[in-house]
Amino acid sequence: MFSKPAVRLVLAVLALLTLCLSLTALRHPYLGIIGAVLLVLALNPMALGRSLACAARKPGFWFLVALLGALVANAVIVRLVPVKLPHISLAAEEVARLGPLKITNTLLASWVTMLVLIVIAFLGTRRMEMVPRGLQNVIEFVIESLYSFLRSILGERTGLAFPTIATLFLFILVSNWMGLLPGYLSITITRAAEHGHEAHAVHLLRSAATDLNTTLALAIGSVLMTQVYGIAVAGFPGYLLRFIKVERFAAFVHGLNGKGPRQGLGSLFYGFIDLIIGVLELFDEMTKVLSFSFRLFGNVFAGEVLLGVMIFLVPFVASLPFLGLELFVGFIQAFVFAVLTAAFIAQATAHHGAEAHATAPHHAPDGADERGLVEEPAAAPAAAHGT
């Protein structure tokens, strides 16, 4: 052979490409890839002028062997257990009916999520001890990290809004992650033929957030609770002033009365603009509902479709990185939902001057904030923050 390793490498790549092309003529999808990996394995020591024993010491070699094994196993298993293209439907499918109430597979999945959360909470708090061990320890870790993170956004209102935000986060997180377990979208039941449609198979369980109804409900709940917290802090008339901004008009009138400094006519003009801005803020709240629900729905539904198609294309191999992606996306979406809710609550409860009586007394689980976040929320005066 030629002496220089680089030339050998080039020859190896060329031989590999030729083999791939010739094998695709056989119209077998896996032979091409398997042949390519075999070639790379064989040519690896040859191209670099080393022996097989030397190449076997490198981790890259074993990665290729593992990939080869996975592809061969894939080709074998796919002959025995054929994987069908998943039946994708945007709307949730009905699995049972209680009179007029349609029970859909996503509703079942959200019930399962609720059950899991309730059981974990029950088991973890049965015998509470001062020094937590076991499940109580894990739960305390989760709650404490959430609390200290939200404290950087909400400041002194954290105690007030924490239950809502933490519930949203935990529900969406558990629901997204449970949607990746075996059983979701694989167990199907056959619905008997009824008027309107013939007998067909229906998935029994489907991740809860893949239903626009679930995400819409979560979004409406979040925005509604934001308004509730705003009213709790500022009082109903005080909160309405957020949408009917008359401060500049009041300042103008005070200027005329002599109760305050005289304002120019520009203040009147901007007062009208403030009114329009107030109405826009009202519409902003509606847009928040849409944006919350569609963000969560789109991410989880697209992930489900992607996973289904990937599993159909290259079963048992391509699903692994995409399951990892879904784990990550599920966590990020729950996190973003919670953080955005917290930010909007912080915005809604931003109150001029500290109103200590309005906030529920909270004892921050203390210890220094390890993340070193130094940003103060807009409202809380530094003195009350008490780090």
Place this chain on the structure above:
Amino acid sequence: MDTEMIKNIAAGLTIALGGFAPALAIGRFAAEAMRSLGRNPESSGVVSSNMIVAIAFTEAIAIYALVVALAIKFV
């Protein structure tokens, strides 16, 4: 040109065009975040969390496009 063909083309174009601007924006977010991290590595916690929130907002626009594409294809 029947309806099926146009539906397929529309679904593909929706997500392709709709994902273009958010991808550009997210790339710029990440670039600026890297730049500020390079200047001040200690601010990594603050910068990262704010970047994640901003990215989630922009990604939502791409997700709207994806949802419309899926709705065109499957509904």
